[in-house]
Amino acid sequence: MKDFKIGEIIGLLRRTAPFLVFRFLIYIGITLAYVIGAGAGAGVGYGIGMIGDNPAGFSVWGGFIGFGLVGIAVYMVREYLLYMVKAGHIAVLVELMEGKELPGGRGQIDHAQQVVRERFVESSVLFGLDQLIKGILRIFNRTFFTIAALLPVPGMKGLVSFINTVINLSLTYLDEVILAYNIRMRSDNPWASSRTALILYAQNYKAFLKNAFFLAFFIWGLTFLVFLIILAPVAGLVALFPGAAGPLTLIIALVFAWGVKQAVIEPIGMTALMQVFFKVTEGQEPNAEWEQRLENLTGKFGELKQKALAWRGAGEVPVKEAPDPDVRG
Numbered sequence: 001m002k003d004f005k006i007g008e009i010i011g012l013l014r015r016t017a018p019f020l021v022f023r024f025l026i027y028i029g030i031t032l033a034y035v036i037g038a039g040a041g042a043g044v045g046y047g048i049g050m051i052g053d054n055p056a057g058f059s060v061w062g063g064f065i066g067f068g069l070v071g072i073a074v075y076m077v078r079e080y081l082l083y084m085v086k087a088g089h090i091a092v093l094v095e096l097m098e099g100k101e102l103p104g105g106r107g108q109i110d111h112a113q114q115v116v117r118e119r120f121v122e123s124s125v126l127f128g129l130d131q132l133i134k135g136i137l138r139i140f141n142r143t144f145f146t147i148a149a150l151l152p153v154p155g156m157k158g159l160v161s162f163i164n165t166v167i168n169l170s171l172t173y174l175d176e177v178i179l180a181y182n183i184r185m186r187s188d189n190p191w192a193s194s195r196t197a198l199i200l201y202a203q204n205y206k207a208f209l210k211n212a213f214f215l216a217f218f219i220w221g222l223t224f225l226v227f228l229i230i231l232a233p234v235a236g237l238v239a240l241f242p243g244a245a246g247p248l249t250l251i252i253a254l255v256f257a258w259g260v261k262q263a264v265i266e267p268i269g270m271t272a273l274m275q276v277f278f279k280v281t282e283g284q285e286p287n288a289e290w291e292q293r294l295e296n297l298t299g300k301f302g303e304l305k306q307k308a309l310a311w312r313g314a315g316e317v318p319v320k321e322a323p324d325p326d327v328r329g
Contacts, residue, residue: 038177041069042066045063047165060248087126087176092111093270126179132194136304176273195305197277226261234249
């Protein structure tokens with residue numbers, strides 16, 4: 001049985017409509033930048049190819065180069081996207097879950113960014129924290145997450161491996177859930193509260209595995225449907241590029257599907273896992289045995305602890321003992 005409620009999720013997202021519009025404009029803008037970059041590159045390549053009597057070949061390579069240059073630019077602004085877009089949306093969702101009222105329109109976005117600044121000071125702190133959390137989650141999930149722990153399928157190794165991959169892709173929002181915990185706890189030390197949240201997550205990992213199983217097929221099925229719908233229009237658009245730029249069709253269609261996923265579908269998965277986290281960890285204390293397991297599993301968890309201790313001269317946050325932890329079965 002899943003621990004999230006789709007009806008409530010849709011209601012929460014509807015009340016954060018200004019942020020959904022903001023996300024949509026940002027990610028569709030990025031998608032269009034890829035299209036323009038690929039088209040411009042194809043045009044330049046076609047012109048160069050005319051000199052060497054191979055415009056079609058140069059057009060294709062020019063399109064890929066233009067696409068790649070836009071990709072580099074997007075990579076360079078990923079810190080801004082996390083700080084201003086994702087974290088801001090998380091902030092207003094957390095406040096709604098706590099029953100608070102939010103301003104409308106542009107005021108909602110300004111309010112969210114103020115909340116994020118109060119918690120993480122500057123984008124570099126949030127970005128560094130997020131990267132460290134992702135590293136820890138990646139190692140933990142690779143070690144503990146397998147659908148065989150939930151639904152054994154003897155003699156079907158390939159199918160199990162595929163399902164594991166899909167489920168792990170649906171857990172990419174977990175770092176955002178950890179950030180949501182930071183905001184909800186109004187922590188003065190984001191490194192320490194993230195450490196606590198990771199322990200709470202680890203000691204409840206089976207609940208997340210169960211819910212990720214439901215989310216996986218919804219999120220990725222919807223994304224694949226978007227890809228199929230967008231494929232034909234993209235093929236028509238790419239046909240306008242100079243030369244034979246047809247091989248770009250698949251890539252640009254994937255980018256369009258990614259843009260829609262980031263803008264509209266991802267908030268559903270993110271909000272669902274926030275609901276799960278707050279529900280299953282309600283009233284729990286971090287378990288000392290799971291803390292030790294995490295420290296033994298990866299040095300990144302120890303690095304998180306050191307950053308927590310160094311944050312504005314903070315002292316260590318103790319982790320309470322809890323009897324009979326549920327460890328891998």
